[in-house]
Amino acid sequence: MGGTEEQRTTGTRATSRDVARLAGVSHTAVSFVFNGRAEGNLSPATQERIRQAAAQLGYRPDPVARGLRRRRTAVIGLVTDEIASSPFAGRLLRGAMETAWGREHLVLTVDSGGDPAKEDAAVAELLDRRVDGIIYAAMSLRRVRVPEGLHRTHSVLANCLPEDDSLPAVIPAERAGGRTAARLLLDQGHRRLAHIGGLDDIASVERLRGFRDTLRAEGITVPKEWVVRTGGEIAGGYEGAVRLLEGVPADRRPTGIFAYNDRVAAGILHAATRLGIDVPGDLSVVGYDDQEHMAAFLTPALTSVALPHREMGEAAAVLLLDAIDTGRTPAATVRRIACPVVSRASVGPAPTR
Numbered sequence: 001m002g003g004t005e006e007q008r009t010t011g012t013r014a015t016s017r018d019v020a021r022l023a024g025v026s027h028t029a030v031s032f033v034f035n036g037r038a039e040g041n042l043s044p045a046t047q048e049r050i051r052q053a054a055a056q057l058g059y060r061p062d063p064v065a066r067g068l069r070r071r072r073t074a075v076i077g078l079v080t081d082e083i084a085s086s087p088f089a090g091r092l093l094r095g096a097m098e099t100a101w102g103r104e105h106l107v108l109t110v111d112s113g114g115d116p117a118k119e120d121a122a123v124a125e126l127l128d129r130r131v132d133g134i135i136y137a138a139m140s141l142r143r144v145r146v147p148e149g150l151h152r153t154h155s156v157l158a159n160c161l162p163e164d165d166s167l168p169a170v171i172p173a174e175r176a177g178g179r180t181a182a183r184l185l186l187d188q189g190h191r192r193l194a195h196i197g198g199l200d201d202i203a204s205v206e207r208l209r210g211f212r213d214t215l216r217a218e219g220i221t222v223p224k225e226w227v228v229r230t231g232g233e234i235a236g237g238y239e240g241a242v243r244l245l246e247g248v249p250a251d252r253r254p255t256g257i258f259a260y261n262d263r264v265a266a267g268i269l270h271a272a273t274r275l276g277i278d279v280p281g282d283l284s285v286v287g288y289d290d291q292e293h294m295a296a297f298l299t300p301a302l303t304s305v306a307l308p309h310r311e312m313g314e315a316a317a318v319l320l321l322d323a324i325d326t327g328r329t330p331a332a333t334v335r336r337i338a339c340p341v342v343s344r345a346s347v348g349p350a351p352t353r
Helices: 005-010 016-023 027-034 044-057 063-069 089-102 116-128 174-187 202-217 234-245 262-275 309-326
Strands: 075-080 106-111 133-137 154-158 169-172 193-196 256-259 284-289 303-306 334-337
Touching (some): 075 116, 106 116, 174 202, 174 256
Parallel strands (some): 133 154, 154 169, 169 334, 284 303
């Protein structure tokens, strides 16, 4: 436990002047170290002596006082549409919060419930509280109306794109994820491949486009009837799989299916069980999202292309905090975060027949 005996007894907090006395330096030198101005003003040895003294005393800079000096609050806002109902929200929030904490900022979060009026009010309230910047996050990838007020401060979008292309955005590399799913199946020898599920949204279009990119490069065409659009839920996956597989001889049905998401994949697995089709012996299935508390607990456990929600939260926070530190608004560009594969038991070698 840091601090002097007197401080531990009285509960008083060590000050920068206490650090200066212990390190044998001026109060200004201590300020240089903790305000990021030490380079070029103090030798490395002096900087280290000050940091050791601070650690010995348990000294931490006062973020409120420092924020007042720098005209900042050391708080960023995060406005999102459906924290309470999304299975992915926690990952994005943790990524943003831990990144902000590592750079001595707190995150003040508001859930708008998807109501545009509430979003505008939330942004206005955050601006009134003089947050240093705002992340606007959506829990499903889409183009969004930019809430009023976001252009009045440093702002970054996460998991969504602005309708007017006016702000920087961090989104998943969905097309590359579709390519990855195709490559997983091709590498196991599969050539008869299908796609089930999907909505009329950016993610669905990009995932299927990437899937076809890779197959086309290998000279493989997915038959039109093997692209089954049934939505994004378990029932849709079940319905699509039954339509593709029921009553079809083994040598004329797909041996690998890329599902729009893990819920659709769960429906496919259920249909395969009902039809007596072994996964992965007769049929391999790749999901998408790596949905927490689901993908790993299906039978068999589902191989899935993961949505990088935590990494998106981290990247959005870094982009925002860099803008705050430099005072320069980042360009309204799109950064795509890789979607990694989580390999489990639902993918195996293509059957030989």
